[in-house]
Amino acid sequence: xxxxxxxxxxxxxxxxxxxxxxxxxxxxxxxxxxxxxxxxxxxxxxxxxxxxxxxxxxxxxxxxxxxxxxxxxxxxxxxxxxxxxxxxxxxxxxxxxxxxxxxxxxxxx
Amino acid sequence: xxxxxxxxxxxxxxxxxxxxxxxxxxxxxxxxxxxxxxxxxxxxxxxxxxxxxxxxxxxxxxxxxxxxxxxxxxxxxxxxxxxxxxxxxxxxxxxxxxxxxxxxxxxxxxxxxx
Numbered sequence: 726x727x728x729x730x731x732x733x734x735x736x737x738x739x740x741x742x743x744x745x746x747x748x749x750x751x752x753x754x755x756x757x758x759x760x761x762x763x764x765x766x767x768x769x770x771x772x773x774x775x776x777x778x779x780x781x782x783x784x785x786x787x788x789x790x791x792x793x794x795x796x797x798x799x800x801x802x803x804x805x806x807x808x809x810x811x812x813x814x815x816x817x818x819x820x821x822x823x824x825x826x827x828x829x830x831x832x833x834x
Numbered sequence: 835x836x837x838x839x840x841x842x843x844x845x846x847x848x849x850x851x852x853x854x855x856x857x858x859x860x861x862x863x864x865x866x867x868x869x870x871x872x873x874x875x876x877x878x879x880x881x882x883x884x885x886x887x888x889x890x891x892x893x894x895x896x897x898x899x900x901x902x903x904x905x906x907x908x909x910x911x912x913x914x915x916x917x918x919x920x921x922x923x924x925x926x927x928x929x930x931x932x933x934x935x936x937x938x939x940x941x942x943x944x945x946x947x948x
Contacts, residue, residue: 760937766942767924767941812876824877824878825876
Protein backbone atom coordinates (compact mmCIF):
# COMPACT_ATOMS: atom_id res chain seq x y z
CA UNK A 726 0.00 0.00 0.00
CA UNK A 727 0.93 3.63 -0.21
CA UNK A 728 2.02 5.42 2.91
CA UNK A 729 3.12 8.85 4.03
CA UNK A 730 4.61 9.16 7.52
CA UNK A 731 5.15 12.35 9.45
CA UNK A 732 5.24 13.08 13.19
CA UNK A 733 1.86 13.81 14.73
CA UNK A 734 2.98 16.80 16.78
CA UNK A 735 6.09 18.89 17.41
CA UNK A 736 6.85 21.75 19.75
CA UNK A 737 9.40 24.50 19.17
CA UNK A 738 10.35 27.87 20.60
CA UNK A 739 9.76 31.23 18.98
CA UNK A 740 12.87 32.37 17.10
CA UNK A 741 14.26 28.84 16.81
CA UNK A 742 14.54 26.42 13.88
CA UNK A 743 12.42 23.30 13.41
CA UNK A 744 12.62 20.45 10.90
CA UNK A 745 9.50 18.46 10.04
CA UNK A 746 10.24 15.12 8.41
CA UNK A 747 8.18 13.17 5.92
CA UNK A 748 8.90 9.67 4.64
CA UNK A 749 6.93 8.03 1.89
CA UNK A 750 6.36 4.71 0.18
CA UNK A 751 4.31 5.19 -2.95
CA UNK A 752 3.78 3.55 -6.31
CA UNK A 753 5.93 5.90 -8.32
CA UNK A 754 6.84 9.50 -7.68
CA UNK A 755 5.99 12.67 -9.54
CA UNK A 756 6.69 15.25 -6.88
CA UNK A 757 6.20 16.12 -3.24
CA UNK A 758 4.19 19.01 -1.82
CA UNK A 759 4.13 20.76 1.53
CA UNK A 760 1.03 22.63 2.65
CA UNK A 761 0.35 24.71 5.74
CA UNK A 762 -3.03 24.53 7.47
CA UNK A 763 -4.00 26.79 10.35
CA UNK A 764 -6.67 25.42 12.68
CA UNK A 765 -10.12 25.73 11.15
CA UNK A 766 -8.78 26.99 7.85
CA UNK A 767 -7.98 25.64 4.40
CA UNK A 768 -4.56 24.22 3.47
CA UNK A 769 -2.30 26.62 1.59
CA UNK A 770 0.60 25.70 -0.68
CA UNK A 771 4.14 26.05 0.66
CA UNK A 772 6.46 24.14 -1.67
CA UNK A 773 6.87 21.58 -4.42
CA UNK A 774 9.95 19.37 -4.92
CA UNK A 775 10.45 16.99 -7.80
CA UNK A 776 14.25 16.88 -7.95
CA UNK A 777 16.66 16.01 -5.15
CA UNK A 778 17.99 18.86 -3.12
CA UNK A 779 17.01 21.88 -1.13
CA UNK A 780 14.52 24.54 -2.24
CA UNK A 781 14.63 27.73 -0.23
CA UNK A 782 11.79 30.21 -0.01
CA UNK A 783 12.29 32.88 2.62
CA UNK A 784 12.15 31.40 6.12
CA UNK A 785 10.93 28.07 4.76
CA UNK A 786 13.02 25.45 2.95
CA UNK A 787 12.08 22.01 1.66
CA UNK A 788 14.45 19.14 0.99
CA UNK A 789 13.94 15.98 -1.05
CA UNK A 790 15.83 12.71 -1.37
CA UNK A 791 14.05 10.45 -3.83
CA UNK A 792 16.40 7.51 -3.23
CA UNK A 793 15.56 7.58 0.49
CA UNK A 794 11.85 8.38 0.08
CA UNK A 795 12.39 11.31 2.39
CA UNK A 796 11.65 14.99 2.62
CA UNK A 797 11.80 17.64 5.28
CA UNK A 798 10.41 21.11 5.76
CA UNK A 799 12.72 23.49 7.58
CA UNK A 800 11.27 26.55 9.27
CA UNK A 801 13.70 29.21 10.48
CA UNK A 802 13.21 32.18 12.82
CA UNK A 803 9.97 30.73 14.06
CA UNK A 804 7.09 33.08 14.69
CA UNK A 805 3.92 32.48 16.67
CA UNK A 806 1.93 32.62 13.44
CA UNK A 807 3.80 29.49 12.27
CA UNK A 808 1.71 27.46 14.71
CA UNK A 809 -0.23 25.27 12.30
CA UNK A 810 -0.39 21.80 10.82
CA UNK A 811 2.03 20.98 8.02
CA UNK A 812 0.84 18.48 5.44
CA UNK A 813 3.13 16.39 3.26
CA UNK A 814 1.69 14.98 0.03
CA UNK A 815 3.21 12.86 -2.73
CA UNK A 816 2.11 12.66 -6.35
CA UNK A 817 2.20 8.99 -7.32
CA UNK A 818 2.68 7.35 -10.73
CA UNK A 819 -1.01 7.88 -11.56
CA UNK A 820 -0.72 11.55 -10.64
CA UNK A 821 -2.88 11.00 -7.58
CA UNK A 822 -1.97 12.97 -4.47
CA UNK A 823 -1.33 10.82 -1.39
CA UNK A 824 -1.56 12.86 1.80
CA UNK A 825 0.08 12.42 5.16
CA UNK A 826 -1.99 13.01 8.28
CA UNK A 827 -0.11 16.22 9.01
CA UNK A 828 2.23 17.46 11.73
CA UNK A 829 0.80 19.87 14.27
CA UNK A 830 3.48 22.41 15.14
CA UNK A 831 3.13 24.25 18.43
CA UNK A 832 5.26 27.37 18.92
CA UNK A 833 5.95 28.49 22.46
CA UNK A 834 7.18 31.97 23.46
CA UNK B 835 -11.06 38.35 -4.63
CA UNK B 836 -10.50 35.34 -6.89
CA UNK B 837 -10.70 31.93 -5.34
CA UNK B 838 -12.97 29.08 -4.34
CA UNK B 839 -16.25 29.53 -2.52
CA UNK B 840 -17.91 26.70 -0.63
CA UNK B 841 -21.39 26.62 0.88
CA UNK B 842 -22.61 25.98 3.45
CA UNK B 843 -19.70 26.55 5.85
CA UNK B 844 -21.37 24.39 8.44
CA UNK B 845 -24.40 22.12 8.51
CA UNK B 846 -26.05 19.66 10.88
CA UNK B 847 -28.00 17.01 9.05
CA UNK B 848 -30.24 14.13 10.06
CA UNK B 849 -29.21 10.69 8.84
CA UNK B 850 -30.99 9.69 5.66
CA UNK B 851 -31.33 13.24 4.35
CA UNK B 852 -29.97 14.38 1.03
CA UNK B 853 -27.38 17.15 1.06
CA UNK B 854 -25.50 19.06 -1.62
CA UNK B 855 -22.30 20.94 -0.86
CA UNK B 856 -21.67 23.70 -3.34
CA UNK B 857 -18.31 24.73 -4.75
CA UNK B 858 -17.60 27.56 -7.18
CA UNK B 859 -14.27 28.83 -8.47
CA UNK B 860 -13.54 31.92 -10.53
CA UNK B 861 -9.95 31.12 -11.52
CA UNK B 862 -10.94 29.22 -14.69
CA UNK B 863 -9.08 26.17 -13.44
CA UNK B 864 -9.65 22.97 -15.39
CA UNK B 865 -9.30 20.52 -12.53
CA UNK B 866 -11.46 20.39 -9.40
CA UNK B 867 -11.49 18.05 -6.41
CA UNK B 868 -13.49 17.14 -3.34
CA UNK B 869 -11.64 15.96 -0.23
CA UNK B 870 -12.74 15.00 3.24
CA UNK B 871 -10.54 15.62 6.25
CA UNK B 872 -10.92 13.59 9.43
CA UNK B 873 -8.89 13.85 12.62
CA UNK B 874 -5.74 11.74 12.48
CA UNK B 875 -6.13 10.99 8.79
CA UNK B 876 -4.75 12.67 5.72
CA UNK B 877 -6.95 14.38 3.22
CA UNK B 878 -8.84 11.75 1.28
CA UNK B 879 -10.01 12.31 -2.27
CA UNK B 880 -13.71 11.67 -2.85
CA UNK B 881 -14.21 12.66 -6.48
CA UNK B 882 -12.40 14.75 -9.01
CA UNK B 883 -12.92 16.37 -12.40
CA UNK B 884 -10.10 17.05 -14.84
CA UNK B 885 -12.26 19.23 -17.07
CA UNK B 886 -15.86 20.30 -17.49
CA UNK B 887 -18.08 17.38 -18.46
CA UNK B 888 -15.87 14.69 -16.93
CA UNK B 889 -15.64 13.26 -13.41
CA UNK B 890 -13.74 10.46 -11.73
CA UNK B 891 -13.76 8.51 -8.49
CA UNK B 892 -11.17 9.08 -5.82
CA UNK B 893 -10.16 7.02 -2.82
CA UNK B 894 -13.49 7.17 -0.92
CA UNK B 895 -16.33 7.76 -3.44
CA UNK B 896 -19.06 5.58 -1.92
CA UNK B 897 -22.14 7.52 -0.83
CA UNK B 898 -21.14 10.61 -2.79
CA UNK B 899 -21.79 11.89 -6.30
CA UNK B 900 -20.58 14.90 -8.27
CA UNK B 901 -21.31 16.71 -11.49
CA UNK B 902 -19.31 19.17 -13.60
CA UNK B 903 -21.70 20.92 -15.93
CA UNK B 904 -19.37 23.89 -16.41
CA UNK B 905 -15.85 25.03 -15.52
CA UNK B 906 -16.79 26.98 -12.42
CA UNK B 907 -19.11 24.70 -10.43
CA UNK B 908 -18.47 21.31 -8.84
CA UNK B 909 -21.23 20.31 -6.38
CA UNK B 910 -20.92 17.28 -4.12
CA UNK B 911 -24.10 15.39 -3.22
CA UNK B 912 -24.73 12.97 -0.39
CA UNK B 913 -27.79 11.04 -1.50
CA UNK B 914 -28.64 9.64 1.93
CA UNK B 915 -26.34 10.89 4.66
CA UNK B 916 -24.90 8.54 7.29
CA UNK B 917 -23.05 9.42 10.52
CA UNK B 918 -19.72 8.21 9.08
CA UNK B 919 -19.95 11.09 6.62
CA UNK B 920 -19.48 13.55 9.46
CA UNK B 921 -16.34 15.38 8.39
CA UNK B 922 -14.86 18.58 7.05
CA UNK B 923 -15.15 18.74 3.29
CA UNK B 924 -12.75 20.75 1.17
CA UNK B 925 -13.18 21.65 -2.46
CA UNK B 926 -9.99 22.42 -4.39
CA UNK B 927 -8.93 23.37 -7.88
CA UNK B 928 -5.75 23.46 -9.94
CA UNK B 929 -4.87 24.91 -13.29
CA UNK B 930 -3.56 21.62 -14.68
CA UNK B 931 -5.18 18.23 -14.63
CA UNK B 932 -3.02 15.33 -13.49
CA UNK B 933 -2.32 17.11 -10.22
CA UNK B 934 0.99 18.63 -11.32
CA UNK B 935 -0.04 22.04 -10.18
CA UNK B 936 -0.59 23.73 -6.86
CA UNK B 937 -4.00 23.11 -5.29
CA UNK B 938 -6.17 26.02 -4.20
CA UNK B 939 -8.63 25.11 -1.45
CA UNK B 940 -11.96 26.50 -0.39
CA UNK B 941 -12.54 27.32 3.27
CA UNK B 942 -14.25 24.02 3.96
CA UNK B 943 -17.72 22.80 4.84
CA UNK B 944 -18.14 21.22 8.26
CA UNK B 945 -20.86 18.58 8.08
CA UNK B 946 -22.33 16.76 11.07
CA UNK B 947 -24.68 13.84 10.43
CA UNK B 948 -26.75 12.77 13.41
